[in-house]
Amino acid sequence: MRDLDVKGLLFDIQSFSVHDGPGCRTTVFMNGCPLKCEWCANPESWKGRPQIMFAKTKCKYDKGCSLCINACPHNAISLSDDGVLLLNWKLCDKCTTFDCAKVCSYEALKVCGKWYTVEELIKILNRDSHSWSKEGGVTFSGGEVFYQKDFLMAALRECKKNYIHTVIETSAFVDTDTFMKVMQYIDFAFIDIKHMDREKHKQKTGVYNDLILKNIETLAKSDWSGRIVLRMPVIKEFNDSDENIIKITEFMKKVGLFEINILPFHRMGDSKWSQLGRKYPYSKEKPTSQKKLDHIQEIFLDSQIACYTGSETPF
Ligand code: SF4
Ligand code: SF4
Numbered sequence: 182m183r184d185l186d187v188k189g190l191l192f193d194i195q196s197f198s199v200h201d202g203p204g205c206r207t208t209v210f211m212n213g214c215p216l217k218c219e220w221c222a223n224p225e226s227w228k229g230r231p232q233i234m235f236a237k238t239k240c241k242y243d244k245g246c247s248l249c250i251n252a253c254p255h256n257a258i259s260l261s262d263d264g265v266l267l268l269n270w271k272l273c274d275k276c277t278t279f280d281c282a283k284v285c286s287y288e289a290l291k292v293c294g295k296w297y298t299v300e301e302l303i304k305i306l307n308r309d310s311h312s313w314s315k316e317g318g319v320t321f322s323g324g325e326v327f328y329q330k331d332f333l334m335a336a337l338r339e340c341k342k343n344y345i346h347t348v349i350e351t352s353a354f355v356d357t358d359t360f361m362k363v364m365q366y367i368d369f370a371f372i373d374i375k376h377m378d379r380e381k382h383k384q385k386t387g388v389y390n391d392l393i394l395k396n397i398e399t400l401a402k403s404d405w406s407g408r409i410v411l412r413m414p415v416i417k418e419f420n421d422s423d424e425n426i427i428k429i430t431e432f433m434k435k436v437g438l439f440e441i442n443i444l445p446f447h448r449m450g451d452s453k454w455s456q457l458g459r460k461y462p463y464s465k466e467k468p469t470s471q472k473k474l475d476h477i478q479e480i481f482l483d484s485q486i487a488c489y490t491g492s493e494t495p496f
Contacts (some may be wrong), residue, residue: 184299184335184336184338184339185298185299185300185303185335185339186298186299186300187298187299187331187332187335187336188296188297188298188299188332189211189296189297189299189302189329189332189333189336190211190212190213190229190230190231190294190295190296190329191209191210191211191212191294191295191296191297191302192210192211192212192225192226192293192294192295192324193208193209193210194207194208194209194210194302194305195207195208195210196309196312197312198320200492200493200494201320201322201348201350201371202318202320202348202369202371202496203316203317203318203346203348203369203496204313204314204315204316204317204318204346205312205313205314205317206313206317206318206319206320206348207305207306207309207313207318207319207320208319208320208322209302209319209320209321209322209336210223210226210322210323210324211226211321211322211323211324211325211326211328211329211332211333212226212228212229212230212231212293212294212323212324212328212329213226213227213228213229213323213324213325213328213329214226214227214323214324214325214328214352215325215328215354215387215388216325216352216354216386216387216388217386217387218375218385218386218387218414219385219386219462219463220385220414220416220446220450220462220463220466221450222447222449222450222453223323223324223450223453224450224453224454224457224459225293225453225456225457226323226324226325227324228294229328229329230294231277231279231292231293231294231295232273232274232292232293232294232457233268233273233276233279233281233282233290233291233292233293234290234291234292234293234453234456234457235266235268235289235290235456235458236288236289236291236452236456237265237266237289237455237456239287239288239289240265240266240287240289241287241289242260242264242265242266243264246287248284248285249266249281249282249284249285249290250266252280252281252283252284253280253281254278254280255269255272255276256272257269257272257273257276257281258281268458270457270458273458279292299332299335299336299339300339302336303336303339303340303343306319306340306343306345307343310345316346317346318340318345318346318347318348318368319340319345319346319347319348320347320348320349320350321333321336321337321347321348321349321350322349322350323350323351325351325352325354325355326349326350326351327351327353327354327355327359327360327363330355330359330363333363334362334363334366337363337366337367338366340366341366346368346369347366347367347368347369348367348368348369348370348371349363349364349367349369349370349371350371350373350412351370351371351372351373352372352373352393353372353373353392353393353396353397354388354392354393355392355396356392357392357395357396357399360396360399360400361399361400361403361405364400364405364407365405367407368407368408369407369408369410369496370400370407370408370409370410371410371411371412371442372393372396372397372400372409372410372411372412373393373411373412373413373414374393374397374411374412374413374429374432374441375390375413375414375416375420376390376419376420376425377390377394377425377428377429377432378390378425378428379391381419381420385416385419394432397409397411397436397438398435398436401436401437401438402436402437408440409438409440410440410441410442410489410496411429411433411438411440411441411442412441412442412443412444413429413441413442413443413444414443414444414446415443415444415445415446415469415473415474415477416446417446417466417467417469417473421469421473421477423480426477426480426481427480427484429441430480430481430484430486433484433486434484434486438486439485439486439487440486440487440489441481441486441487441488441489442488442489442490442494443474443477443478443481443488443489443490443491444491444492445468445469445474445490445491446463446466446468446469447468447469448461448463448464448466448468451463451464474490474491475490478490
């Protein structure tokens with residue numbers, strides 16, 4: 182099959198993105214993720230197939246609309262006692278037709294995930310390229326980009342044929358051979374580092390960190406010529422202890438990395454969890470305080486590691 186014909190499932194393509202790498206970029210959000218981080222702000226990315234999302238606040242049932250109830254061939258929509266639509270998520274999880282979303286003109290019901298060929302994606306990128314700054318390009322994000330590694334590889338090969346600057350945002354949770362093969366087509370990598378303790382990492386993300394740390398070390402010690410910036414979401418009482426931060430600085434120095442971007446926790450994913458019929462474990466958690474961010478930044482700076490805070494950082 183030609184690279185241009187390979188298909189990938191994407192849940193968003195954002196033009197004019199200025200926080201996902203150097204310059205102005207187009208960010209491509211890919212479906213599927215083997216991790217299940219409890220604080221995730223993009224839970225709609227977890228599944229590697231399209232799924233329905235229901236935004237109750239947009240629903241006009243109280244104004245007389247009930248089109249979706251009749252459109253659903255599986256009788257998956259019912260009414261609560263107080264007149265709110267309820268989806269049977271077990272049935273919706275197996276759905277492939279999403280007839281309900283086709284009749285909902287208020288976008289209360291929406292399908293997350295759309296198939297694109299590499300050819301279609303490259304057309305979009307070439308269109309957007311006129312708005313990129315000199316150092317701009319494409320950023321592949323997710324979800325976890327390696328979940329659809331064949332599409333990723335095919336898209337990257339075509340990007341390089343089109344002289345497009347490539348950035349990747351990844352957890353690096355993939356076999357090392359695939360990781361290193363893909364990285365040959367990447368100019369700049371944001372790689373997540375969430376916790377140095379393998380058991381704690383598994384508790385909150387669903388996977389051990391061994392492979393992730395191995396991949397970071399392999400890449401950092403290789404002759405790959407791109408730039409690596411590690412990224413750490415700051416999660417209270419999970420990874421924000423001095424002990425964990427010091428262990429990260431030791432790891433970074435050992436492998437020869439000296440840039441990290443720490444991201445404050447925010448609750449922006451909250452409504453997406455409820456639109457997927459799930460309860461957000463972090464719904465009561467407060468955003469990370471500036472004091473905490475400053476403290477963590479100081480530990481990195483004291484270790485001669487450049488530490489950028491938040492998403493407003495120029496790369
Ligand atoms: S079609 Fe949309 S707006 Fe109408 S009742 Fe269903 S979800 Fe609500
Ligand atoms: S996603 Fe499928 S099963 Fe669920 S309400 Fe819509 S049409 Fe019915």
